[in-house]
Amino acid sequence: MSAPFAPHRITVVVTATDGLGDAASRERVLTAAAGVVGVRQLHLGHEVNGRPHVFGLGGGVHVSLSHGRGLAALALTGLGPLGVDVEVARPVPALRMAQRWFTAAEAAWVRRRPEAERAGAFFWLWTHKEAMGKAYGTGLGRGGLARQAPLPARWPVSVGTAGPVRLFPSGAEPGLTVAAPPVRPGVTLAVAALGRHSRGAPVDVYLRPSPV
Numbered sequence: 001m002s003a004p005f006a007p008h009r010i011t012v013v014v015t016a017t018d019g020l021g022d023a024a025s026r027e028r029v030l031t032a033a034a035g036v037v038g039v040r041q042l043h044l045g046h047e048v049n050g051r052p053h054v055f056g057l058g059g060g061v062h063v064s065l066s067h068g069r070g071l072a073a074l075a076l077t078g079l080g081p082l083g084v085d086v087e088v089a090r091p092v093p094a095l096r097m098a099q100r101w102f103t104a105a106e107a108a109w110v111r112r113r114p115e116a117e118r119a120g121a122f123f124w125l126w127t128h129k130e131a132m133g134k135a136y137g138t139g140l141g142r143g144g145l146a147r148q149a150p151l152p153a154r155w156p157v158s159v160g161t162a163g164p165v166r167l168f169p170s171g172a173e174p175g176l177t178v179a180a181p182p183v184r185p186g187v188t189l190a191v192a193a194l195g196r197h198s199r200g201a202p203v204d205v206y207l208r209p210s211p212v
Helices: 022-037 094-101 104-112 115-136
Strands: 010-016 043-046 052-055 062-067 071-077 082-088 176-179 187-194 202-207
Touching: 010 022, 010 082, 010 187, 022 043, 022 062, 022 071, 052 062, 062 115, 071 082, 071 187, 082 115, 094 104, 094 115, 104 115, 115 176, 115 187
Parallel strands: 010 202, 062 082
Antiparallel strands: 010 071, 043 052, 062 071, 082 187, 176 187
């Protein structure tokens, strides 16, 4: 089912890309997103500053793309610059990596999780930092790893959370709003957007093809 593109909302399309290279997975998620917003085709280009740009929806549309392990996510909005990141949980030395890359408070938060939950906690922080860096257009460079990520009020985060997903202020970053829409167990998706109009914006997540 498709719906016209709503520039005052944030549309996120997630699709499986098992075994595909970056170019093929990019085309697959663009095709899925075109079906969601009801257009024939979407094409991705880049602006002079390196930011991605989408063709097929008219002007003023901001876009961000992420490749996970077996997943790709594409986010679209007319509200302002945004970033998206998707990660599939997998075994990693979460505490050691958090202590190396994150702030002391974030590393302590990972350490307080039960060992079986630390990888998920690490990827929660990582995806938010990636999404925020993409919104700023800097990635994880220029101190992006030290940028404070929001910590969830409850952990672990349930993917069955009911109710609409909306962006909320990130806390330490004025003008930046973030959200972690539920996708499915073992997958963390983070979205970040800049600009005063993005605060409280609804986030619509589409899985294409829809899981059975």
